[in-house]
Amino acid sequence: MARWLKISLIIFASLVLFFIVVLAGLSIYISSHKTKVIAMVTAELNKNLDGKLTVGDVKTSLFERFPSLSVKLENVSLRDKQFERHHHTLLNTRSFDVAVNFKQLLKGNVNIDHIDITGANIDLFTDSSGYTNTSIFKKDTTKANKGTGKNDLTQIGKFNLKEVIFTVDDRKAKKLFKFEVERLNGKINFPDTGWAAETDLKVMARSMAFSTVHGSFIKNKLIEGRLKGGYNSSTGVISVRSDDFSIGGDDFNVTASFNTKKKPADFTFFITADQLLWRHASSLLAPNISQKLNLFNLDKPIAITATIKGTFGPGDPFLYITAGVNNNKLSGPGWVIDDVSFKGVFTNNYIKGKGFTDANSIIRLSAFQGSYGHLPFVIDTGSIINLEKPIATGNFKSNFPATNFNYLFGSSVARFSKGTADMTLHYKADIVDYLINKPIVTGDINLRNADINYVPRNIAFKNTSVSFHFTKKDLTVDHIRVQSGRSVVLMKGRINNFLNLYYNAPEKIVIDWQINSPQLYIGEFIGFLGTRQHVETKKVNRRNSGNIVDQLGTVLDKAQAAIHINAANVHYNKFLATDAVADLHLSDDGVQISNASVKHAGGSLKLRGNIYQDKTQNHFNLNTTVNNVNVREFFLAFDNFGLTDITYQNLKGFLSSTTKITGRLSNAGGLVPLSIFGTSSINLQNAALLNYKPLINVGKFAFPFRNLREITIPRLDANFEIRGDKIVINPMQLNSSVLNADIAGTYGLKTGTDITMDVPLRNPKNDADITDSVKLAKRRNRGVVLHIRASDDESGKLKIGWNKDHKILGF
Structure with missing residues (x-):
């Protein structure tokens, strides 16, 4: 090994050893002078605190984060001066482990290489007056540090927090x-x-x-x-x-x-x-916010x-x-x-x-498309404004087969089997309990070529078309074509203040209808006389009556209609009229008829009155004026008015009359037997009584040689009182081709017949050439006069006998 390398390694090892010795010495010093060190640390830290920092224990470790010196503070507590008042400890930690950079520490700087906090509770509290326990850090140190040139910012390298609860509680x-x-x-x-x-x-x-x-x-x-x-x-x-x-x-x-x-x-x-x-x-x-949103998904x-x-x-x-x-x-x-x-x-x-x-909140929807109850629709723009009192607005468009309405209405209002529908509407509605409530709409709804069964009245309409135009308050309806069976009806109408009344007072809605028809068969609409059918439907969780669909059935049943009719031909059972005009008012109670007139049986008929309903039947009161109708056709058209002994087959001539009657109609539109009460005044011209059995029976007793099967009556004026099962015949004169008679009494439709007649035996043919009415009246009762009384017994069998009192009943 080179000499210089050996010397370098010796020097490096010596420095490392020195560094370790110093760290070990420092660690030993801190451990042996723990109380003094804690006091020094807390005293130094408390200089910059407007409160109190306490440290329970301090431990050091040389090798845990070598070469940094690891210092662990335990049971550290940091409280401001107002703690006794608010009882919120700013910092309370079980273990506060700090690794200090030894090199910087020798230079007098505190650089924290690593900090571990375990089991701590950090509570930043502000009371209602604005005082905060973080005020502990607000002690002014500007003067103390002024001119020192030192950076007092303690730098932290790494940190690790574990099992720490951090709270910011700002009461203000x-x-x-x-x-x-x-x-x-x-x-x-x-x-x-x-x-x-x-x-x-x-x-x-x-x-x-x-x-x-x-x-x-x-x-x-x-x-x-x-x-x-x-x-x-x-x-x-x-x-x-x-x-x-x-x-x-x-x-x-x-x-x-x-x-x-x-x-x-x-x-x-x-x-x-x-x-x-x-x-x-x-x-x-x-x-x-979430409580409102959770109602949806x-x-x-x-x-x-x-x-x-x-x-x-x-x-x-x-x-x-x-x-x-x-x-x-x-x-x-x-x-x-x-x-x-x-x-x-x-x-x-x-x-x-x-x-x-919430009051200044809005939900905006754009390019919204979906399908509700199989009704596809588009909302190009929609909004819900003010979540405290929500208001929904938007533009609604839809186009779909009319049969899809069946999913929306169920079976309680109407069933559709054909046709198309389209809607273009702008709506505005309150939201009550998070449901659309009482929407105000403007725009159009069009229904074309639809087949509909109106369930509550069991009435079928074919090839029906209609256009609804909603303004802010009113509804106009036009281009209406309704076909029910053989009836074809063209209509247009208007409802003022429609949307307000629709929810708040449907019984006050008045539809102003203009109706024209080339062929009107009244029997096909007779279902409106029946009581409303209540159809059981699948229960849906709808919690407010402001829902537009829920309300529809109520409106259709309770709304009123002012109807003005012009019909070329009107049919009802055997009744046929032409050039019919009428003003009707339909309400929940029934039908009010005014200014109704038709041409029938060669004459005319005018009518006014009311038809109103109870649970099982329909009551009516009518005032009629009949002018010069063919009496045979008239009786045939009205099914003989409930009479059985005298029918259209017994009558001929032309009838004029005024009648005021009350009665009842069944749900099928027929007269309830024996239900008619009222008065009737008639005038017969060029009449004949054909094969009327009661007179034929009388004739067998009183006039065996006269033909009573066809009695011609040039003129007859009579007044009747109709009392259910009885008809009171006010005193009248019968002048005919076969006999003359003064008649009065009661005719019982079942029992109770009691009729008196004064019948001169003089044959009226003997006076046929007399034209002077005064002279004819004197000769009328010449000769023998029969005083006859016809009455029935308890079983209803009619008996003919003499009127012993010689008095006509009622005179």
Whole structure:
């Protein structure tokens, strides 16, 4: 070995040995003078503290972090002067292990190569007045260090925190941050601009409440990952970022900054995640937000970005969160939207300057598309404003087969079997219990060539088309074509103040209908006379009556309609009328008829009155005026008005009458037997009574040689009272081709017939040539007059006999 090399090795070994001896000596000195060293250290540190630092024990180790000198402080406590008042210890640690750079220590500088803290509790407390226990570090040392030229910043190389609880409890700003550090390892470099650090951490976030009123973000979430950060001493900004960060098991990218020069210091977080489940995302937010979001769900993960800005002073932070959703399923209270895609934005700063509050929050949706109850739709723009009293607005478009309505309405309102529908609407609605409530809509709904069965009334409509035009308050309906069986109806209408009444008072809705029809078969709409059918449907969790679909059945049943009809031909059973015009008012109670007139049986018929419903039947009261109708056709059309003994086959001539009656109709539209009450005045011209058995039977007894099978009546005026199963015949004169008679009494449709007749035996043919009415009246009762009484017994059998009182009933 070369001489110079031997000498160099000897010198190096001597230096190492010297270094070891010095370290060993220093370690021995500290161990043997522990009390004195602790006193010296605490005294020196307490010089710059406005409080008290205590150290329970100190240990040294030469070889643990050689060549640095390892000093372990145990049971370290750091308290400010106000501790007895607030009882928050700033630092309380079981073990505080520091590796000091020996070389720098010989020069009088404290450079910490490594620091380990184990079993510590760090509690930064600020009371409601603004006093903080960190005031322990605020003792003014400017004068003491002035002119020394020394850098008092202690530099730390590596650090390791284990089982450390870190708390920031700010009662004045209403903020609470608490983290349980299972592991936090890192190293720090000190460039000229400040410092730079890298850390690896595993921390449980027990609280990150920017506002204790609203609760904590990421509460009880495990945080893991690697962070890189730095501090710029000129700007006072601490910057942190991580591409390997996990919160509650979900991966995030995080960028954060803290401006320490501002008073109070502010912060900014920017967080992104490419695959995050909805419920996982909502669980990261404060309860005032997550409780609302948890009422909804998306089945598949979504992409989100979040910006959180605020200060460590009072007030909530600014939030701006975006979400990208593609081919997902969105569910909420009582509803599900399939095939959902949209871009969403949430911010609590809708109007700048109004504060970061729920009331100033907005959820914006764009390019929203989905399918609700098999109804595909698009919302190009939509918003929910003010999360305290939410209001939803947006533009809604949809185009789909009309049969898809069956999924929406179920079987309680209508069933569609054909047709198409399209909607273009702008809506605005309150949200009550997180359900759309009482939406106000503007725009159009078009239904084309649809076949519909209206379930509550069991009425079928074919090839139906309709257009609905919604304004802010009113609804106009036009281009309506409805076909039910052979009926074809063309309609247009208007409803004033529609949307307000739709929810608040559906019984006050009045639809103004203009109806025209070439062929109207009343029987095909007779279902409206029946009671509403209640169909059992699958129960859905809808919790408010403001839902537009839930309300539809109620509106259809309770709304009123003012109908103005013009029909070329009207059919009802055997009744046929032409040139029909009518004004009807339909309500929940029934139908009011006014100004109704038709041409029928060669004459005309006018009608006014009401039809109203109870649980089983339909009651009516009608005033009719009949002018010169063919009596045979008239009786045939109305099924003989419930009479059985006298029918259209017994009548001929032309009838005029006025009638005021009440009665009942069945749900099938037929007259309820024996239900009619009222009065009727008739006038018959050129009439004939054909094969009327009661008179034929009388004729066999009184006029065996006269033909009573065809009795011609040039004119007959009569007044009747209809009393259910009886018809009261007010006194009247019958002048016919076969006999003359004065008649009065009661005709019983079942029993109770009691009719008196004075019948002169004089044959009216003998006076056929007399034209003087006065002379004819005198000759009318000449000769023998039969006083006849027709009555039935308890069984209803009619008996004909003499009227012994010789008085006509009712005279």
